[in-house]
Amino acid sequence: MSPQALAGAAEASVVALAVCGDQQAFAELVRRRQGMLRELMRRLCGDRAFAEDLAQQAFVQAWRQLRRLQSPGAFGAWLRAIAVNVWLQEARRAPARLEIPEADLPEPEPQGPGPADLAATRLDLSRALLRLRAPERVCVVLAYAEGLSHGEIAEATGWPLGTVKSNVARGAERLRAWLSPQGEYHE
């Protein structure tokens, strides 16, 4: 199939081609899903370059395991679960790289109104996320950035539902406490 035809094809068809080893089809899947995956990794890592590397690793793992994908329609959720797993493995392997001690974090700048503050708000949220423990961070990001339900997070992480709920609640509470005094949290 030509790149133009691939670009217009339904994702399930592109996934089916990629499962058969079609590299162009897989490149099309990368093209479609890179935004989601890189954004997820950026939220989780804080460091942009490291996030890019982990996002690439997640895609490479997906390529390796593509034959195990049961349903082509579930590609997005399956890919996200692989990405979460890649990040959690990294968090276990080199926790220092993903968790920054609070003392090393600068205080967030007070925010004023206006679009120019978006970059600063993004930075503050990123710093606040880095303060969370790995399980809290992944649960909060999946809930608030990816819009997943508790059940979907439990599926993506493989953790019990109760653990997910408490991680989301605790993480959100800590984020609120950290962001509220600076004024960028409540509108």
Place this chain on the structure above:
Amino acid sequence: MSDPFDPDLRRLFAATAEHPADEAFVAAVTVRTSRERWITLIARALVGALVLAVAAAAFGVVMAQGVKVIAPLLNASLAGQATGLVLAIAGLVCLRLLAPLALRRT
């Protein structure tokens, strides 16, 4: 059903979302998956070669043992020659039956 998540935090995450799209990223992943594909092909070829080598060695041993049994029979008598011939044909039939299975595995 009510939303169990904090709407203010949800808004904050939505407002700070980025959706990067970059062909260089796609190219980088493609390079890594191509490399991966080559490594897999080479690994499979090596495993295949190893299996063939082991199979060839086993075949050599079997042939050597078979000749030890069959050769004296061929020199003994007419009945011995017939027995030797039957054993040789049986060996060939076994090879014919087993070869596709072995090839399918590699």
